[in-house]
Every structure is written in structure tokens, then in C-alpha cells.
Amino acid sequence: MPVIQVHDKQFQPYINEEQLQTRIKELAAQLNNDLQGSRPLFIAILNGSFMFAADIFKHLDVNAEICFIKLASYKGTKSTGNVVTAIGLDEDLFGRTVVILEDIVDTGKTLSQFLPQLEHQHPKKLMIAALLHKPEALQYPIKIDYLGFSVPNKFLLGYGLDYDGLGRNLPEIYQLVE
Ligand SMILES: O=P(O)(O)OC[C@H]1O[C@H](OP(=O)(O)OP(=O)(O)O)[C@H](O)[C@@H]1O
Numbered sequence: 376m377p378v379i380q381v382h383d384k385q386f387q388p389y390i391n392e393e394q395l396q397t398r399i400k401e402l403a404a405q406l407n408n409d410l411q412g413s414r415p416l417f418i419a420i421l422n423g424s425f426m427f428a429a430d431i432f433k434h435l436d437v438n439a440e441i442c443f444i445k446l447a448s449y450k451g452t453k454s455t456g457n458v459v460t461a462i463g464l465d466e467d468l469f470g471r472t473v474v475i476l477e478d479i480v481d482t483g484k485t486l487s488q489f490l491p492q493l494e495h496q497h498p499k500k501l502m503i504a505a506l507l508h509k510p511e512a513l514q515y516p517i518k519i520d521y522l523g524f525s526v527p528n529k530f531l532l533g534y535g536l537d538y539d540g541l542g543r544n545l546p547e548i549y550q551l552v553e
């Protein structure tokens with residue numbers, strides 16, 4: 376895997392396809408073990424999570440549902456700060472076992488703004504599966520229940536993650552060359 380150029384920046388190979396797929400199968404095995412009989416609902420957060428969601432879902436052998444949502448952020452009142460709304464979340468979460476699928480938890484801001492809205496619906500269990508996490512970048516406390524890889528605080532590209540719209544189609548993960 377060579378260094379690649381996307382827009383004005385260079386990226387070097389960081390996690391190859393085989394490493395990704397091996398880890399995703401391991402996470403799916405954990406989920407299969409933990410979620411038996413609970414008919415979980417997986418909620419994949421677009422855009423970045425589409426590849427991770429598709430790959431992990433293929434390896435689930437429990438009865439599971441999946442939906443894909445998009446988060447839209449707008450400025451609320453002074454007291455509420457930024458408000459995040461979920462577009463496409465039609466399911467009733469009351470009493471359900473829910474697993475959020477995220478490609479990456481970076482500062483944790485996205486999930487810290489969004490999770491309270493889900494908790495409001497009183498799911499039985501609310502868990503997070505994230506492919507990537509940057510512990511050094513975390514500013515909002517988020518507990519990740521199923522984690523693929525802990526990574527350094529450097530910009531990543533590929534496997535759903537973009538740089539200014541490009542690179543999502545790469546089957547492996549690249550790291551910005553600084
Ligand atoms: O922990 P945080 O610092 O909030 O960052 C994580 C979020 O950033 C990415 O989404 P992004 O906003 O880039 O949108 P995209 O998935 O549509 O590319 C990623 O998919 C997470 O949702």
C-alpha cells in the first residue's frame with residue numbers, strides 16, 4: 376500500500392484490510408455472544424459508519440435490526456447550545472437493546488450530544504460499538520462498549536472516513552502524513 380494523495384494532503388497506510396476485517400469479526404463474535412435473544416436494534420450513524428456497519432452486520436448471527444440515521448446539528452438557544460437531531464430514526468427504543476455503530480469517536484462531542492436523546496426514550500440497554508477511538512482527543516466522557524482500535528490523535532482517512540468528501544471508498548485506513 377503506497378502513500379496516497381487526496382486533495383492537498385498525503386496519507387500513509389495505517390490499518391490494512393485484513394487487520395480491519397479480522398478485528399471486525401472479533402467484535403461481531405463478542406456481540407453474538409452478548410446479545411443472544413435480545414433482538415437488538417443497531418443504529419448506524421451516517422455518513423462515516425456505512426462500511427463498518429455493513430461489514431459487522433454481515434457477521435451477526437443473532438436476530439438483529441439495523442437502521443441508518445444522519446445527525447444534523449444546529450445552534451439552539453443559549454441555554455441548550457448546539458442541538459443535534461437525528462434524521463431517519465423512526466423506531467421506538469423503549470425497552471429495546473440498542474447498539475450505536477460509529478466509525479470513530481474522536482472528541483466524543485457527537486455522541487455526548489446525541490446519546491441523551493436516545494436515553495430519553497428509555498431503551499433497556501444502550502451500547503456503543505466504535506471501530507476507532509482517539510483517547511488523547513477525547514473531551515467528552517464516552518464509554519465505548521465494543522472498540523476496534525485505539526489510535527493516536529492523527530487525522531484518518533478511508534473505510535468510510537473522508538477528507539473533504541473524498542477517500543470514503545478506500546478499503547483500508549490511512550493516516551495523515553504530517
Ligand atoms: O467524536 P467527534 O469529535 O464528535 O467525532 C466523531 C464524528 O466525526 C465523524 O463524523 P463527521 O462529522 O465527520 O461526519 P461524516 O460521518 O458524515 O463524515 C464520525 O463519523 C463521528 O460521527
Ligand SMILES: Nc1nc2[nH]cnc2c(=O)[nH]1
Pocket residue numbers: 479481529530531532533536537538
Ligand atoms: N476523516 C475523518 N473524520 C473524522 N471525524 C473525527 N475524526 C476524524 C478523523 O480522524 N478522520
